[in-house]
Amino acid sequence: xxxxxxxxxxxxxxxxxxxxxxxxxxxxxxxxxxxxxxxxxxxxxxxxxxxxxxxxxxxxxxxxxxxxxxxxxxxxxxxxxxxxxxxxxxxxxxxxxxxxxxxxxxxxxxxxxxxxxxxxxxxxxxxxxxxxxxxxxxxxxxxxxxxxxxxxxxxxxxxxxxxxxxxxxxxxxxxxxxxxxxxxxxxxxxxxxx
Amino acid sequence: xxxxxxxxxxxxxxxxxxxxxxxxxxxxxxxxxxxxxxxxxxxxxxxxxxxxxxxxxxxxxxxxxxxxxxxxxxxxxxxxxxxxxxxxxxxxxxxxxxxxxxxxxxxxxxxxxxxxxxxxxxxxxxxxxxxxxxxxxxxxxxxxxxxxxxxxxxxxxxxxxxxxxxxxxxxxxxxxxxxxxxxxxxxxxxxxxxxxxxxxxxxxxxxxxxxxxxxxxxxxxxxxxxxxxxxxxxxxxxxxxxxxxxxxxxxxxxxxxxxxxxxxxxxxxxxxxxxxxxxxxxxxxxxxxxxxxxxxxxxxxxxxxxxxxxxxxxxxxxxxxxxxxxxxxxxxxxxxxxxxxxxxxxxxxxxxxxxxxxxxxxxxxxxxxxxxxxxxxxxxxxxxxxxxxxxxxxxxxxxxxxxxxxxxxxxxxxxxxxxxxxxxxxxxxxxxxxxxxxxxxxxxxxxxxxxxxxxxxxxxxxxxxxxxxxxxxx
Ligand code: SF4
Numbered sequence: 001x002x003x004x005x006x007x008x009x010x011x012x013x014x015x016x017x018x019x020x021x022x023x024x025x026x027x028x029x030x031x032x033x034x035x036x037x038x039x040x041x042x043x044x045x046x047x048x049x050x051x052x053x054x055x056x057x058x059x060x061x062x063x064x065x066x067x068x069x070x071x072x073x074x075x076x077x078x079x080x081x082x083x084x085x086x087x088x089x090x091x092x093x094x095x096x097x098x099x100x101x102x103x104x105x106x107x108x109x110x111x112x113x114x115x116x117x118x119x120x121x122x123x124x125x126x127x128x129x130x131x132x133x134x135x136x137x138x139x140x141x142x143x144x145x146x147x148x149x150x151x152x153x154x155x156x157x158x159x160x161x162x163x164x165x166x167x168x169x170x171x172x173x174x175x176x177x178x179x180x181x182x183x184x185x186x187x188x189x190x191x192x193x194x
Numbered sequence: 195x196x197x198x199x200x201x202x203x204x205x206x207x208x209x210x211x212x213x214x215x216x217x218x219x220x221x222x223x224x225x226x227x228x229x230x231x232x233x234x235x236x237x238x239x240x241x242x243x244x245x246x247x248x249x250x251x252x253x254x255x256x257x258x259x260x261x262x263x264x265x266x267x268x269x270x271x272x273x274x275x276x277x278x279x280x281x282x283x284x285x286x287x288x289x290x291x292x293x294x295x296x297x298x299x300x301x302x303x304x305x306x307x308x309x310x311x312x313x314x315x316x317x318x319x320x321x322x323x324x325x326x327x328x329x330x331x332x333x334x335x336x337x338x339x340x341x342x343x344x345x346x347x348x349x350x351x352x353x354x355x356x357x358x359x360x361x362x363x364x365x366x367x368x369x370x371x372x373x374x375x376x377x378x379x380x381x382x383x384x385x386x387x388x389x390x391x392x393x394x395x396x397x398x399x400x401x402x403x404x405x406x407x408x409x410x411x412x413x414x415x416x417x418x419x420x421x422x423x424x425x426x427x428x429x430x431x432x433x434x435x436x437x438x439x440x441x442x443x444x445x446x447x448x449x450x451x452x453x454x455x456x457x458x459x460x461x462x463x464x465x466x467x468x469x470x471x472x473x474x475x476x477x478x479x480x481x482x483x484x485x486x487x488x489x490x491x492x493x494x495x496x497x498x499x500x501x502x503x504x505x506x507x508x509x510x511x512x513x514x515x516x517x518x519x520x521x522x523x524x525x526x527x528x529x530x531x532x533x534x535x536x537x538x539x540x541x542x543x544x545x546x547x548x549x550x551x552x553x554x555x556x557x558x559x560x561x562x563x564x565x566x567x568x569x570x571x572x573x574x575x576x577x578x579x580x581x582x583x584x585x586x587x588x589x590x591x592x593x594x595x596x597x598x599x600x601x602x603x604x605x606x607x608x609x610x611x612x613x614x615x616x617x618x619x620x621x622x623x624x625x626x627x628x629x630x631x632x633x634x635x636x637x638x639x640x641x642x643x644x645x646x647x648x649x650x651x652x653x654x655x656x657x658x659x660x661x662x663x664x665x666x667x668x
Contacts, residue, residue: 017514018388018489022628027609031260031273033234033280045630050616076389079422079489080628082324083232084340105392105424106324106338113342163216164354175342176245179350182212182220186248186352189211189222 001115003172007096008141009069012060013130017074021086021107024078030085038085039092064137070097072129077118078107087111097142099149101126112165115172117144125149125157144169198464200360201429202395205335205461209318211352218356224317225334226347227303228255228290230281231609232322236345237284248351250289254312255281257295258302259609263572263599266295270611288348301575301601304328304543308412309577311441315430315458320347325543325625327418330427331411332434333461335395337424359470361394361423365402367477372659374553375410376545376623376642378402379417380483384493386473387509391423394471397463398428402477408437409549416544417625420490429462484530484655485627485640487518492627493640494530496657502526521629522637523617531655533639537620538569538650539632540596540643542606545623546574550643551582555590557647557662563595564653570597570612572604596650608633621649 029041046058054061071090077100078086087110090098096116101123103111111118119142121129132138132151140151144166149157161169168175199207212220226249233255240247247253260274269275278295285292293299299306304325307313313329319336320326322344329336343353369378396418398411406414411428418426435455438444445451481495491509494500503515503526510518519526524533540546540554551573563569571591573579579601582588588598605612606624608631614620616635623646624631627638641649648658 016517017511020489020626020628022607022626022631026630026634027607030231030609031271031277033238033277035235035238045634050634076392076422079388080324080419080626082322082338082340084235084322084342087340102389102392104422106340110340110342113340162218162356164218164356174243175354176243176346176349179220179346179352179354183350185212185220186222186350190351 001113001172001174004096004115004117004169005145006141006143007069007117008139009096010065010067011070011072011129011133011138011140012065012068013133014059014071014073015130018076018079019073020080021078021083022080024086025083025089030083035088036092038089039094042089042093067094069094070099070140070142071095072099072126072133074126075101075123077103079104082106082110084110084114087114087116091116099126099129112169113175115169117142117169119149119159121149121157121159128155198466198468200397200463200467200469201333201427201461202335202358202360202397205316205318206357208316218354220352221318221355223320223347223351223353224252225307225312225319226253227307227319227321227326228253228344229259229303229321229323230257230277231259232341233284233344234277234280235341236322236348237288239345240288240348245349247288247290247348252351253290253348255285255290256293256300256303256306257281259603259607261295261600261602262610263602263604263612266600274610298576301578302543302546302603304416305546305574305578308332308408309441309575311438311443314438314444315434316461320353324419325416327424327426328412328416328543330415330418330425331408332438333427333430333458335425335427338419358395358425359393361391361396361471361473362469363396363398364472364474365398365400365477366474367401368405369402369477369480372644372662373480373482374642374644375406375413377480377483378477379414380485380490380493380640381480382475383417383421383491384483385475386421388420388489388491389422391418391421394423396421396423396426397469398426399463403428404431407549408433409547412547413544417490420625430458431462434458482642482645482658484645485638486522486524486530487515488521488627488629490625490627490640492518496531496645496655498530500524500526500528500530531657533619534654535567535621535639535649536618537614538567538646539572539605539620539622539624540570540646541572541574541604542624543574544625545643546572546578548578548581550623551578551587554643554647555587557644557658558594558596558651559590561594561651563650566653567650569595569650570599570605572599572612573601575601605632607631608636614638621646621655
């Protein structure tokens, strides 16, 4: 996976709570056996009419957010199904960082396995980011090393990230390769149980 | 004396392969269940790095999400067909047992695990599926994982996991008659919200939980993820042992089974064990539930009316209620029992086991499905279907006007042809009422099998307790 450290990008605000992975990528797109190419289906039922034409009223279709790479959303982002197609779709669409007041556990994990940085800020801080991004093109910087979100003005917010996930993201490690360095311990463990 | 421990701590301690300061534990996985939707990219990852499946004998695969339920071998969708073929190829390449589409063991992954006795107390069980929590009913630590983790388990039989926090949900007293395990879990989520379990493993305890059958316990644990918890479990007891006795994958010899049974029961949480969080609920206060909104926390007793966004309670904000009402096509203040339905779906890993079908059949016996309603029953597995047919349940259903289908996930997520059309309304025994879950624009109401059966007959929601009472006296 690609390492991620410091990312500067345009914010796309999606002011809804409990966004589930069925919304992030609906089931009809889970049939593919590839990892790539899911971006076109991101938020499909919100973005498109039945005939495939874009829904103008859905903000992600607004030109001003075209190059956004940081998604800011409401609490419990990514709840529901464990489908990793959700982070794959977000990433393929161009999102590198997701900011929310809270994340569903499996989704959070899935992000960190794919080089997407999930950032947990307070309800108030996310609101602040959303309000700014709704009114003007708004760029922020997310610094994983220093665990800090900032803008060109006075916004500064630090965030928590578990040490292990941080290390994985910063280095873009292949987790299986790391685990296999403990292969003898696994073998030993197996021997004690049979 | 040893420090009192929860079942979660006991299972955890037995599975740590490697522990290191500042890192999660490397946890050994005893059983890895696989289905066609979340595995192809994982197997592809193995191939790309030239890796093997470490323990094919601890891995078990089934087809469930895509399978057609009318003619199981007629898969119209070419992409679905390819996904299923891919699982078949992967299982044969890597030496994994597969309950293929025409195999007598085929069924929804969370239904067949327990049926085959693969699910056992004390095991760590994972699957690329969030409802893996179902297996917790047996006192296993079972949780859903993403596809990268599926690949990781295939390659190493382990996962890096930080010890979870524990949350005790104590259900006091007894459930009233006509109130089911489904109503109980829906009421728990409605009361405490869709996030209250985040970061925790739930342990369900209390008199009402003890009284539940194993199949009812599975219904409860199944929906733990809907409360935000990755896993939910129940300490094993005699019921657990009796359910497993004689199942294919448990120890055969009487001696070794009794020995295993004793070990299982010893896993039960110690009475003095402490939890990170404890909540309580009174079983007697719970009524049959109907969901009105677009997440499983948006549930009501069947006697109640749809909430008014202007009187938003704390669980859901004004905007959330407004959005949900709009999507669901409901009016604030409307009696939920007045809502007419177009479809009834009895099935899914929440409520598709033999006892679910029996109870639904009891409600409809000798009656007719409302002509406006299209109703289907999808057994959770091939063996549930066979057993139900052996006792004539299929006849009761079809005579009432239900369609009797082949086993699979079906209308729970509508990946096959079983789709609820836009704007239409379904009383469903599944676990998720998210927007578009049963089809783009479809409106889902989560209910118990009994409530779904009664709604099929009446054409709208009714309190199944009054419904059956009225029938008994007529
Ligand atoms: S029945 Fe529904 S919830 Fe259960 S595994 Fe299948 S799709 Fe998932």
